[in-house]
Amino acid sequence: MLYKDLVIIGGGxxxxxxxxxxxxxxVKDVMIVERxxxxxxxxxxxxxxxxxxxxxxxxxxxxxxxxxxIDRLENTGIEVLLDTMVIEITQDKRIFAVNSxxxxxxxxxxxxxxxxxxxxxTRGALNIPGFRPAGIFTAGTAQRYVNIEGYMPGKExxxxxxxxxxxxxxxxxxxxxxxVKCVLEIMPYSNGLTRNVVQCLExxxxxxxxxxxxxxxxxxxxxxGVTVAxxxxxxxxxxxxxxFIPCDTLLLSVGLIPENELTKMTGADFDANTQGPMxxxxxxxxxxxxxxxxxxxxxxxxxxxxxMEAKLAARGAARYLKEKDGAYRQMSVIAGExxxxxxxxxxxxxxxxxxxxNFFMRSTRPMKKAKLAIESENGTIKTKMLSYVKPSEMINxxxxxSEISKAAGHLKFILQEEGASxx
Amino acid sequence: xxxKRNVTCIICPVGCRIEVEIENGNILNLSGYRCRRGLQYAxxxxxxxxxxxxxxxxxxxxAAHVLPVRTRAPIPKSxxxxxxxxxxxxxxxxxxxxxxxxxxxxxxxxxxxxxxxNWS
Ligand SMILES: Cc1cc2nc3c(=O)[nH]c(=O)nc-3n(C[C@H](O)[C@H](O)[C@H](O)COP(=O)(O)OP(=O)(O)OC[C@H]3O[C@@H](n4cnc5c(N)ncnc54)[C@H](O)[C@@H]3O)c2cc1C
Ligand code: SF4
Numbered sequence: 258m259l260y261k262d263l264v265i266i267g268g269g270x271x272x273x274x275x276x277x278x279x280x281x282x283x284v285k286d287v288m289i290v291e292r293x294x295x296x297x298x299x300x301x302x303x304x305x306x307x308x309x310x311x312x313x314x315x316x317x318x319x320x321x322x323x324x325x326x327i328d329r330l331e332n333t334g335i336e337v338l339l340d341t342m343v344i345e346i347t348q349d350k351r352i353f354a355v356n357s358x359x360x361x362x363x364x365x366x367x368x369x370x371x372x373x374x375x376x377x378x379t380r381g382a383l384n385i386p387g388f389r390p391a392g393i394f395t396a397g398t399a400q401r402y403v404n405i406e407g408y409m410p411g412k413e414x415x416x417x418x419x420x421x422x423x424x425x426x427x428x429x430x431x432x433x434x435x436x437v438k439c440v441l442e443i444m445p446y447s448n449g450l451t452r453n454v455v456q457c458l459e460x461x462x463x464x465x466x467x468x469x470x471x472x473x474x475x476x477x478x479x480x481x482g483v484t485v486a487x488x489x490x491x492x493x494x495x496x497x498x499x500x501f502i503p504c505d506t507l508l509l510s511v512g513l514i515p516e517n518e519l520t521k522m523t524g525a526d527f528d529a530n531t532q533g534p535m536x537x538x539x540x541x542x543x544x545x546x547x548x549x550x551x552x553x554x555x556x557x558x559x560x561x562x563x564x565m566e567a568k569l570a571a572r573g574a575a576r577y578l579k580e581k582d583g584a585y586r587q588m589s590v591i592a593g594e595x596x597x598x599x600x601x602x603x604x605x606x607x608x609x610x611x612x613x614x615n616f617f618m619r620s621t622r623p624m625k626k627a628k629l630a631i632e633s634e635n636g637t638i639k640t641k642m643l644s645y646v647k648p649s650e651m652i653n654x655x656x657x658x659s660e661i662s663k664a665a666g667h668l669k670f671i672l673q674e675e676g677a678s679x680x
Numbered sequence: 681x682x683x684k685r686n687v688t689c690i691i692c693p694v695g696c697r698i699e700v701e702i703e704n705g706n707i708l709n710l711s712g713y714r715c716r717r718g719l720q721y722a723x724x725x726x727x728x729x730x731x732x733x734x735x736x737x738x739x740x741x742x743a744a745h746v747l748p749v750r751t752r753a754p755i756p757k758s759x760x761x762x763x764x765x766x767x768x769x770x771x772x773x774x775x776x777x778x779x780x781x782x783x784x785x786x787x788x789x790x791x792x793x794x795x796x797x798n799w800s
Binding site: 301304305306307310311316318319320321323324403404405406407408429432433434450451452455456460645650 | 735739
């Protein structure tokens with residue numbers, strides 16, 4: 258059995274930033290456990306640029322962003338276990354992991370940071386009638402094939418879902434000489450970042466068909482085409498609009514879900530909307546001394562915010578190791594009208610790490626102009642006007658200690674549209 | 681008569697909508713940007729649009745087959761295809777360091793293509 262002060266599960270951007278920050282905060286005995294053969298997580302396959310403008314004030318590719326953190330590990334004393342997959346974690350922070358050379362490892366940690374990232378949703382696709390021919394991939398799998406293994410999964414491509422990975426892959430396939438026929442999105446708005454719609458689709462003249470979905474996949478051995486149709490306001494396909502599109506590959510970019518099998522083993526409370534654990538202002542789960550950050554907590558669109566959140570978790574863990582005072586929840590944070598969720602789920606003003614606290618949230622639908630109001634039992638704490646709100650673009654709001662201390666009972670965030678909508 | 685064009689800034693993921701007012705090819709007014717980089721981007725986008733190209737080149741190593749690379753700076757949008765064509769014939773031997781030049785002056789743009797990660 259190994260004994261460690263802090264064990265970080267996952268060596269993606271969240272795990273890396275958490276480890277470095279913890280070391281900076283004076284935590285001596287830090288270990289990262291990563292199942293892959295290298296560090297960097299999903300960033301290693303995100304070879305496009307668009308990372309780090311907030312953290313490094315320059316625009317990096319995913320591997321470059323990761324490398325900056327990997328380079329900083331040297332001389333920190335942070336221990337890294339690669340090719341090691343954590344398979345179990347208990348409430349009292351005992352970790353079981355498997356490594357092909359060392360077999361099963363048992364580690365007793367004093368504090369744990371969960372940074373396992375997320376995985377791709379495939380469920381949406383399972384309802385489409387047709388055989389299960391070759392040529393159906395999730396966008397992330399295709400990204401791995403093309404960007405790491407250097408192999409093209411197809412020539413004529415239809416993409417279902419306008420999530421960022423799908424948009425990025427539309428451009429990537431086009432540059433590599435394949436033909437991307439269209440991107441279909443069942444919702445009346447795109448699920449990806451605006452900048453990706455512009456530079457991945459519009460730049461290359463790839464049509465984005467909103468309110469459209471695939472209703473049938475054709476082909477027995479290999480995909481031969483798909484039937485697509487427009488959907489009505491209840492997202493039901495309108496059969497009279499059905500149209501056959503020949504293709505050899507269907508890419509699914511229908512969303513990501515936090516990878517939380519391990520988190521569930523700790524018995525931590527979950528948020529049904531984020532599908533991740535509930536956390537307090539230190540990013541600590543309801544399980545004392547177990548923290549979470551990055552995509553395992555909620556799916557992020559910007560790695561800069563992942564880094565920010567990871568640093569917060571690391572400072573929380575450093576504080577916990579010193580003061581042994583965990584699972585603190587004074588006042589709950591509620592996502593009201595117009596918001597799908599707000600993080601952290603609980604705050605308490607007398608134990609804040611800083612003079613300020615960041616809150617992350619997502620809207621339920623796009624709004625051109627919206628008023629964000631933060632309310633408590635004794636009235637409105639703050640209001641703020643926002644423009645061009647989209648569910649795919651996370652909102653980040655800072656509240657000062659003095660503002661939070663005005664609240665009583667709870668903090669409720671409400672987002673209301675102002676004026677008429679675009680759509 | 682002046683003309684209005686809406687440009688979505690893609691320099692960073694904030695994606696500001698910048699309105700550009702043009703008259704006879706001259707920019708009269710810009711609004712909606714949140715930082716200087718966006719201002720420059722909108723100017724370039726209406727005069728000569730540029731993009732950073734990110735792709736992969738073959739790698740002479742065992743574990744992976746390709747190495748991620750990027751142009752050091754944005755290149756004209758019209759040169760992207762030509763740049764991809766040139767990069768098809770490039771292969772790199774390990775070890776490689778992030779920032780190493782993989783191809784000089786791609787497609788006559790004067791911009792180098794560099795490695796995006798270390799590979800040993
Ligand atoms: C395709 C795509 C495009 C993106 N584009 C952008 C962009 O342009 N700009 C931007 O800022 N952000 C972008 N993002 C977002 C950003 O990259 C992610 O939010 C970020 O990588 C999440 O970091 P993470 O550390 O939480 O997760 P990950 O990067 O997924 O890392 C999790 C790590 O944990 C490991 N792990 C999981 N389970 C275990 C286990 N049981 N035991 C051991 N190890 C385990 C995994 O192997 C992995 O290395 C993009 C994301 C994707 C997927
Ligand atoms: S104007 Fe500045 S903040 Fe806005 S998208 Fe461009 S770079 Fe980002």
